[in-house]
Amino acid sequence: MNTDRFSLPAILCKPVEGTPLVRDEIKYLLGLEKKSEVELLQRVARLVRTKHFGQKVFLYGFVYFSTYCKNNCTFCHYRRDNREVARYRKNESEVVEAARNLRDSGVHLIDLTMGEDPEMFHPDFGLKRLVRLTGKIRSETGLPVMLSPGAAPEAAISEFAKAGAEWYACYQETHTESLFDKLRIGQSYKERYATKVEAKSNGMLIEEGILTGVGETLDDIADSILAMKEMKADQVRAMTFVPQKGAPLESYGAVTSNRELNVISVMRLVLPDTLIPASLDIDGLNGLQKRLLAGANVVTSIVPPGRGLAGVANSSLDIEESRRTVDSIKNVLQFIGMETATAEEYRHWVEDRMQGEGNPMQMGGASVNCRYWS
Ligand code: SF4
Numbered sequence: 001m002n003t004d005r006f007s008l009p010a011i012l013c014k015p016v017e018g019t020p021l022v023r024d025e026i027k028y029l030l031g032l033e034k035k036s037e038v039e040l041l042q043r044v045a046r047l048v049r050t051k052h053f054g055q056k057v058f059l060y061g062f063v064y065f066s067t068y069c070k071n072n073c074t075f076c077h078y079r080r081d082n083r084e085v086a087r088y089r090k091n092e093s094e095v096v097e098a099a100r101n102l103r104d105s106g107v108h109l110i111d112l113t114m115g116e117d118p119e120m121f122h123p124d125f126g127l128k129r130l131v132r133l134t135g136k137i138r139s140e141t142g143l144p145v146m147l148s149p150g151a152a153p154e155a156a157i158s159e160f161a162k163a164g165a166e167w168y169a170c171y172q173e174t175h176t177e178s179l180f181d182k183l184r185i186g187q188s189y190k191e192r193y194a195t196k197v198e199a200k201s202n203g204m205l206i207e208e209g210i211l212t213g214v215g216e217t218l219d220d221i222a223d224s225i226l227a228m229k230e231m232k233a234d235q236v237r238a239m240t241f242v243p244q245k246g247a248p249l250e251s252y253g254a255v256t257s258n259r260e261l262n263v264i265s266v267m268r269l270v271l272p273d274t275l276i277p278a279s280l281d282i283d284g285l286n287g288l289q290k291r292l293l294a295g296a297n298v299v300t301s302i303v304p305p306g307r308g309l310a311g312v313a314n315s316s317l318d319i320e321e322s323r324r325t326v327d328s329i330k331n332v333l334q335f336i337g338m339e340t341a342t343a344e345e346y347r348h349w350v351e352d353r354m355q356g357e358g359n360p361m362q363m364g365g366a367s368v369n370c371r372y373w374s
Helices: 008-016 023-030 035-053 092-105 126-141 154-162 177-183 189-201 218-230 248-252 258-270 280-293 326-335 343-354
Strands: 056-066 109-114 145-148 167-169 205-212 235-240 277-279 298-302
Touching: 008 023, 008 035, 008 258, 023 218, 023 258, 035 258, 056 092, 056 326, 056 343, 092 109, 092 126, 109 126, 109 167, 126 145, 126 154, 154 189, 167 189, 177 189, 189 205, 205 218, 205 258, 205 343, 218 258, 235 258, 235 277, 235 280, 258 280, 277 280, 280 298, 280 326, 298 326
Parallel strands: 056 109, 056 298, 109 145, 145 167, 167 205, 205 235, 277 298
Antiparallel strands: none
16 A cells, blocks of 8 residues: 555544544554554554543453353364363353452453353253353342353343343454455354344444454455444454464464554544453463553453463463452553553443443543644
């Protein structure tokens, strides 16, 4: 792409002044590499975040309660055909205990995640168990719940909503169907996408997400960001691919997280009042600061040690060392002048968003003015 016609300061003014970025501008920002330009992009992303959320950060506890899966995604450690995985399926009391522990440590939400576990997807037994578990976790912890069960059947999604789940998370990983077919082999792009439409129509908030470093182009990412805007996702995440032993994409090798950081910043400009995670699952605690500085405002994949629970992209990184805990995170937040929100502030954000109120949280944010950089 010929980038001579773009003026970075002028483009960065557009979202600040409420003018949507067009596809070519999004692509241009995603492709920035020069240190000074990336720093300016991140600075403006932080200003936009501050306008909507102040310096407050939300914290999500992560309970990956079943690592069984019927699918064979080419990027995933837990794919069906990977015989090197020591799989587990936690029972209800183990999940409740882990969730209570996370609540006591100070998280604002419990994310209940599983692979597409054939047992849990059984229409008569498994999905009912998941519905019951959702209600139980809500009543035992008093916290909002995010369900990340994969592409659940339509009927189950309305049951999740009735059980009180506030969030439904299910990532396409890309919005380019030909790339989707290479990543999520044997799965239906449209069916997976439809689960989020169904969750929205049942009043739930939705999280959408993409993977970087899996052969995507900047065009693909720009399309994804615009797709996430169009679907009115309430939380949008980008994660860098981590090569998984025994998975077909292992040969792709590791990439830096630079592209993910640009995606975080650009998502902040395109979707200024959505939640954007800084996941501990990629680089552990060491990667938290740079993701927050890029414009993220939620810390995800907080995992309690000592319970035999895994992460997804990095199954064990920092977990038993107690570095994926609220106490460890607070030190990083303090260092960069941010702070954890209260449980009440998070609950209010969720309730307002579920009621469809635009821009629901103005947490003392400063106004943003293009004169700062143009
Ligand atoms: S990404 Fe999810 S659906 Fe795909 S193989 Fe892994 S656990 Fe299963």
